[in-house]
Amino acid sequence: xxxxxxxxxxxxxxxxxxxxxxxxxxxxxxxxxxxxxxxxxxxxxxxxxxxxxxxxxxxxxxxxxxxxxxxxxxxxxxxxxxxxxxxxxxxxxxxxxxxxxxxxxxxxxxxxxxxxxxxxxxxxxxxxxxxxxxxxxxxxxxxxxxxxxxxxxxxxxxxxxxxxxxxxxxxxxxxxxxxxxxxxxxxxxxxxxxxxxxxxxxxxxxxxxxxxxxxxxxxxxxxxxxxxxxxxxxxxxxxxxxxxxxxxxxxxxxxxxxxxxxxxxxxxxxxxxxxxxxxxxxxxxxxxxxxxxxxxxxxxxxxxxxxxx
Amino acid sequence: xxxxxxxxxxxxxxxxxxxxxxxxxxxxxxxxxxxxxxxxxxxxxxxxxxxxxxxxxxxxxxxxxxxxxxxxxxxxxxxxxxxxxxxxxxxxxxxxxxxxxxxxxxxxxxxxxxxxxxxxxxxxxxxxxxxxxxxxxxxxxxxxxxxxxxxxxxxxxxxxxxxxxxxxxxxxxxxxxxxxxxxxxxxxxxxxxxxxxxxxxxxxxxxxxxxxxxxxxxxxxxxxxxxxxxxxxxxxxxxxxxxxxxxxxxxxxxxxxxxxxxxxxxxxxxxxxxxxxxxxxxxxxxxxxxxxxxxxxxxxxxxxxxxxxxxxxxxxxxxxxxxxxxxxxxxxxxxxxxxxxxxxxxxxxxxxxxxxxxxxxxxxxxxxxxxxxxxxxxxxxx
Numbered sequence: 001x002x003x004x005x006x007x008x009x010x011x012x013x014x015x016x017x018x019x020x021x022x023x024x025x026x027x028x029x030x031x032x033x034x035x036x037x038x039x040x041x042x043x044x045x046x047x048x049x050x051x052x053x054x055x056x057x058x059x060x061x062x063x064x065x066x067x068x069x070x071x072x073x074x075x076x077x078x079x080x081x082x083x084x085x086x087x088x089x090x091x092x093x094x095x096x097x098x099x100x101x102x103x104x105x106x107x108x109x110x111x112x113x114x115x116x117x118x119x120x121x122x123x124x125x126x127x128x129x130x131x132x133x134x135x136x137x138x139x140x141x142x143x144x145x146x147x148x149x150x151x152x153x154x155x156x157x158x159x160x161x162x163x164x165x166x167x168x169x170x171x172x173x174x175x176x177x178x179x180x181x182x183x184x185x186x187x188x189x190x191x192x193x194x195x196x197x198x199x200x201x202x203x204x205x206x207x208x209x210x211x212x213x214x215x216x217x218x219x220x221x222x223x224x225x226x227x228x229x230x231x232x233x234x235x236x237x238x239x240x241x242x243x244x245x246x247x248x249x250x251x252x253x254x255x256x257x258x259x260x261x262x263x264x265x266x267x268x269x270x271x272x273x274x275x276x277x278x279x280x281x282x283x284x285x286x287x288x289x290x291x292x293x294x295x296x297x298x299x300x301x302x303x304x305x306x307x308x309x
Numbered sequence: 310x311x312x313x314x315x316x317x318x319x320x321x322x323x324x325x326x327x328x329x330x331x332x333x334x335x336x337x338x339x340x341x342x343x344x345x346x347x348x349x350x351x352x353x354x355x356x357x358x359x360x361x362x363x364x365x366x367x368x369x370x371x372x373x374x375x376x377x378x379x380x381x382x383x384x385x386x387x388x389x390x391x392x393x394x395x396x397x398x399x400x401x402x403x404x405x406x407x408x409x410x411x412x413x414x415x416x417x418x419x420x421x422x423x424x425x426x427x428x429x430x431x432x433x434x435x436x437x438x439x440x441x442x443x444x445x446x447x448x449x450x451x452x453x454x455x456x457x458x459x460x461x462x463x464x465x466x467x468x469x470x471x472x473x474x475x476x477x478x479x480x481x482x483x484x485x486x487x488x489x490x491x492x493x494x495x496x497x498x499x500x501x502x503x504x505x506x507x508x509x510x511x512x513x514x515x516x517x518x519x520x521x522x523x524x525x526x527x528x529x530x531x532x533x534x535x536x537x538x539x540x541x542x543x544x545x546x547x548x549x550x551x552x553x554x555x556x557x558x559x560x561x562x563x564x565x566x567x568x569x570x571x572x573x574x575x576x577x578x579x580x581x582x583x584x585x586x587x588x589x590x591x592x593x594x595x596x597x598x599x600x601x602x603x604x605x606x607x608x609x610x611x612x613x614x615x616x617x618x619x620x621x622x623x624x625x626x627x628x629x630x631x632x633x634x635x636x637x638x639x640x641x642x643x644x645x646x647x648x649x650x651x652x653x654x655x656x657x658x659x660x661x662x663x664x665x666x667x668x669x670x671x672x673x674x675x676x677x678x679x680x681x682x683x684x685x686x687x688x689x690x691x
Contacts, residue, residue, distance in 0.1 A: 044501050046371065059517065062508035067501040069374050070510035071367065072397055078364035082371025082379065083501060085327040085355035089377055095503055113367065116360030 006188055011037040020063040022055045025220025027210035027227065029055055030184040031129045032064075032100065035206075038194035039125075041066060042095045044083055048076035048110055050102030051136040052129070074109040076101045077117035080124045088123075096125055096198055103130040103144035107165050118174035121202045125194075128167065128205070131212035139215045146235075147282065148275055149267045151215075156270035163282055168207055168241070175244035176203040181236060183209045185227035189238055189250055196240075209236045217266025229261040234287040239294070246301070247293040258283050310480040312473030313338035315443040316382055316408040316466075318480075319450025321352045322488045323406070325380035326495075327372035329357040329365045331387060334420045335470045336410045339382040362387035366394035366405075373403040374509060376500035378454060381405070384470065385412035385426045392430065395463075399434025400525060401510060404457030404464075404495070407435075408450065411570065411621075412470040413658040421659020422470035424570065424622035428598075428630045434525055436464040436532055437598040439569040443478040445551055445596075448543065451483070455492050455539045460528045470659065472571040487546050529600040536597060551596055554605045558584055559591035563614040564674060565648075567606075567635060569595045572619055572655070572662050579667040590671060595631065603638040610639060611646040617674040619667075620684065621656040628684040629654050651677065652684035660688060 015036035022029045028051055036043065045068045047053060053070060057063045071079040076099040084097045101110055106128035114126060133151045134140040140153040143165040150156040171179045178200050182190040190208070197204040211226040213219065218226055230236040231251060235258060238251040258280045262268040271279075310318070316339045320328065328347070330340040346352035357368045362383050369379040383391065388409050398405050409427050413419040427437060436456060440446045446468050453464040468474060499507065513521060536553050544550035558580050559565060568576045573594045583590050593609055595602070610616050620629025627633060632652030639647055651674045656662040666688055673685065 042503050044375070044503065054512065056508060056511060058512035058514060059508075060511075062506075062511065064508065065506055067503060067506045068508040068511075069371065069501055070508070071370070072393055075364065075367035075370075075394070078359060078367035079371035079374075081357050081359070081364075082327060082329060082368035082373070082377075083375045084371075085329075085357055085368070086372040086375030086377035086379075088355055089326045089353075090375075112360060113364045116364055119360070120358070 009188055010191065013037060013040070015041060015043070015065045017063045017065065020055045021057065022051070023214055023220070025213040025223045026051070027184045027212065027223050028052055028129050028131065031208045031210055034184070034187055034190050035098070035127060035194050036064070036066065038191045039096050039098060039198055044095055044097050045069070046071050046076055046080040046083060046097065046099045048099070048101050048105040049073040049136070050105050051131070052100055052102070054136060073105055075113055076105055076110050077122070077124065077126060078113040080126070081117050081120070081122045084123050097123070099124060099126040101126070101128050102136070103128060103132060104134050104142045107144045107167055108142050115174065118171060118176050118203045118205070121176060123201050123203070125197055125204045125206065127208060129208045129210040131210045131215055132164070133215050135212050135215045148271050148279055150270060151267070159270065168239070171205045172241045172244040174203070176205060177201070178240065178242055179205040180240035180250070181207045181209070181238055183227040183231060183236065183238070185224045186231065186238060186251060193240060193250070215267070218264055222264065226261070226264060229264065232256045233258040233261045234283050235261060237287065237290050239290060245297060247290070247297045249294055255287070310443055311338065311475055311477050312443045312446050312468045313410070313475070314342055315447035315480055316450055316468070317342040317346065318482060319447045320380045320406070321346050322483060322485055323380070323451050323454045323492055324378065324494070325352070325354055326377040327355050327357065327369065327379045328381065329359050329368035329372070329379070330381045330383065331359055331362045331365045333362070333384045333387040335412060335474045336382050336384045336387070338474070339408060362390045363394060366391040366398065369405045370394060370398055370401060370403060373398070373405050374401065374501050376495070376497045378495045379405045380407070382408040382410070384410040385414055388426045388430060389414065392433065395430055395433035395435055398463045400521070402461040402525070402528070404454070404461055406450065406453045406457055406464050406466070409465055409467050410470050410474045411467055419658045420470065422472060422621070423657045423659065427465060427467050428622050430465070431599060431630070434462065434529070435599065436462055436529070437467060438464065438596055439467045439598060440473065440596070441571060441573045441594065443473055443476070443480050444549070446473060447480055447482070448547070448549060449551070451488055451492055452539055452543055456532060456536055458495055459535045459539065460532045462525070462528050462532060467570070469571045483547055491542065491546055532600050533602060553597035553602045554609065555594040555596065556609050557592040557594060559593065559609065562589045562591035564590045564671065565593055565610065565613050565616050566590070566667070566671070567593045567595060567616060567618040567631065569598070569631065570621065572621060575662060575664055576619070576667050579664050579671070583671070598631070601634055601638070606635060606638050607642055610635070610648050611642050613648045615651060615674050616648040617651045617653060617670055619653050619655050619662070619670065621662070623654055623657065628652050632684060649680050651680045654684050654686045655688060
């Protein structure tokens with residue numbers, strides 16, 4: 001029943017072709033396919049260097065049926081600002097300019113350009129598909145890599161020693177009109193967020209968790225399951241925030257322990273029980289901080305309702 | 310009108326549609342005036358006030374790829390920061406125009422003029438045009454768009470910090486309607502278009518990459534003749550032209566100076582004074598550096614006894630950069646006709662190059678039995 005309902009709500013039009021060159025089980029093409037379905041054909045994609053630079057296909061091919069500009073690694077938001085300005089000058093306010101960047105191009109090298117664009121409130125939709133490391137170059141750590149993860153530059157004997165950067169809070173601090181998280185395991189939630197974002201003017205940011213079988217080291221038929229577990233464990237809460245202050249959970253439910261999520265992934269295989277407890281403590285800390293943001297937004301809204309009433 | 314305002318008037322008359330820039334001394338007046346023009350509606354353009362020069366060029370790239378006429382201006386450190394994207398603009402075959410106010414590189418901090426910022430970008434695939442006067446700056450800004458859009462390559466027009474950027478000269482502002490005739494709206498052959506979706510800049514394998522570079526090179530080759538053409542067209546409408554290379558009082562000269570930028574004006578003064586005394590000296594001004602006008606230089610310099618090249622720049626470990634390129638261009642001239650080439654490094658970091666400096670260079674060139682192996686630094690206080 002629920003399957004039928006989901007299929008019903010997913011637009012039929014395919015703006016991504018089959019025959020792309022992603023690894024088996026990769027979440028990134030699933031995310032692109034869903035986002036483009038929600039955006040429709042009046043979309044121009046700006047794509048800084050990422051796994052998707054390859055997935056999109058080598059010249060003269062393209063796995064997208066919308067215009068695509070491959071951009072330098074750190075320039076996604078700036079290049080998109082230019083595309084937007086040109087469209088505005090042509091009187092085209094309808095076409096969505098979509099930046100499609102990985103975590104490296106967003107959390108690290110592209111953060112300055114993204115912050116600049118967000119501060120200017122450029123009328124663009126910025127999607128970060130986050131596979132939590134530099135996967136295209138062979139699984140080197142990024143500032144999106146979670147604490148304790150082994151990568152090719154943070155080997156298991158000395159794994160990632162810092163916690164994942166809170167990119168959503170950083171974007172929210174720019175007070176952009178819309179920012180949200182999403183995953184490929186929650187297609188209706190994802191579609192609703194993209195549809196909502198599409199209708200808003202200004203900078204919109206979508207952070208999509210994209211489990212990576214070779215990078216996280218899990219079986220390639222477990223991608224959706226991993227994304228679902230990340231949400232259920234509270235590692236990756238599904239939220240949205242408007243104008244940097246109105247926070248809302250978009251999926252709630254019983255919190256599950258983080259252990260089973262970690263144990264499913266080879267990148268955490270070296271962790272002992274004590275380290276799993278540390279991760280649980282950090283997940284709890286972040287979850288509680290998020291809950292306080294949401295509750296504070298709710299009480300603000302109640303307050304303003306009371307004042308208005 | 311100061312040189313910086315000549316740039317902004319040029320961009321405005323060219324009806325630039327997207328401007329994206331970041332402030333840096335001595336370029337600031339360019340972006341200040343363009344901001345005003347956009348704000349009060351004199352110029353119908355989107356001005357994106359980015360957070361770095363790197364993003365300025367990235368935004369120009371996005372705008373140009375989407376079909377807009379895009380413009381930026383920078384200087385020195387800002388141009389150096391753009392380096393990666395200068396390649397992107399050229400290999401992306403985007404007709405972006407940029408003004409660079411020649412300023413020396415740090416450390417130590419130096420805001421005054423020399424050419425190392427632009428010459429360090431020699432191999433990025435941008436056409437480079439060096440200007441001598443503010444009138445030339447304004448005219449060249451407009452010509453640059455016409456040239457860029459004719460050959461699908463970006464153009465950098467270059468002016469000296471302070472000697473042009475902040476110095477007022479009488480400048481004739483061309484009639485906007487005539488400029489519209491000269492430079493109609495941009496008609497891109499390809500652009501980001503939802504009705505005709507294409508991917509730009511995807512992975513290009515070894516079996517195709519060289520061909521892409523060959524096309525870039527042949528566009529550069531075409532740019533020489535194209536510049537000649539658009540320069541004559543400009544002359545027909547506005548009664549002024551500059552030439553990729555200008556020869557000044559070269560008739561019968563046994564010694565020629567080769568200069569670029571504002572040193573040229575000082576050199577003209579010295580040449581006039583010496584000519585009045587009956588001395589057979591002349592001047593070759595290089596406006597175009599990329600594509601390199603090698604054939605023209607070979608024609609102008611062959612058969613002359615001595616050539617003195619003044620370089621307000623330096624390739625450390627080698628020599629002045631214009632001198633080095635001219636030496637290479639003269640290599641296939643018949644040895645009987647090949648001039649002795651004397652290289653001089655002058656005026657780095659804004660040090661004044663006076664008529665006395667140029668007299669000194671002419672006297673040294675005449676007095677030397679043969680060129681020294683290394684370029685001579687003039688005005689050095691050690």
